[in-house]
Amino acid sequence: MIQLQSIVKQFKSKNGVFNAVDHVDIQVKKGEIHGVIGYxxxxxxxxxxxxxxLERPTSGKVIINGVDLTNASIEQLQQSRQKIGMIFQHFNLLKTATVYDNIAIPLKLLGYSRQDVEAKVTKYANIVGLSDKLASYPNQLSGGQKQRVAIARALSQEPEILLSDEATSALDPETTDSILDLLLEINEQLGITILLITHEMNVIQKICDYVYVLEKGKLVEHNTSIDLFTKPQHPTTQKFLNTISQRNLSDSLIEQLNLTGAVIRLTFVGESTGKPLIADVANHFNIQPNILAANIIELKNGIVGNIVVHINGTPSEINAITKYLTNNGVQIDMLGGTTNE
Known part of the structure; x- marks a missing residue:
């Protein structure tokens, strides 16, 4: 559906040429939601x-449904663009036009009949929950309602792909959740493929099947949402995850606690999240793990739990406990502490 092959985009500055995008490869299958996150x-x-x-790559290929847009004719590019909708952070609505007219703008530009325009505007206003706002103006709407107008406008051409450029970053958390729910509904009911960019990990958490992490134009990590949340490799990814879950304790805090034994992060995925494994460890090994931090994250395609525990035991006892937990599907990361032997 979407293939970006070694995309490079260069800009000139007073210090010379720099790569805003540096040899990035992305592949999105039909019907999936992929997210690109970065600071x-x-x-x-x-x-x-x-x-x-909208930005022509300096080099590389953009292939949409088998068509290389970077080498396409103007006519082919126009045809492909009609199947690609886009929504933006600041809505881009005409202040002097009603909701109806804002949704209708691309349809009128494409020469649709008045009857077809009315049918499509009515259909997509209903999908985004704005049937009662068609006569309203943007200054009469909330931020979430304005974004819904923008989404309806993007959907009015019945695209196969929807691009989201920080579409929720100007919204409050509750409104953000409602817009993400709407995007999920659009993806599931209309089968539209979605590629979004964001700096908010909760956006990735809620709706994405696959994630790409960008830093200074380079793709530093990519994986399924489940694997990225359970096994982040790059420091930037780990930093993002710490914004929504307490996966680590600072070294200074561990030192202040003056813990003997070990401080361990346990990551639970899928079935292991429902098992009373901490209680099992206490009963089986006659050791009382001290829970220092814990959270559970609900992803689009699964559940991930993190627990940071202190285990005051000998190295052999700690090894036995970590082996037991690993055999029960728990991922183990040693965070700190000292041994008492």
């Missing part, structure tokens, strides 16, 4: 604008 300046917006050639 400010990582190259996310530039990358997503390369997908529909």
């Amino acid at each position: 400010s300046g990582a190259g996310k917006s530039t990358l997503i604008r390369c997908v529909n050639l």
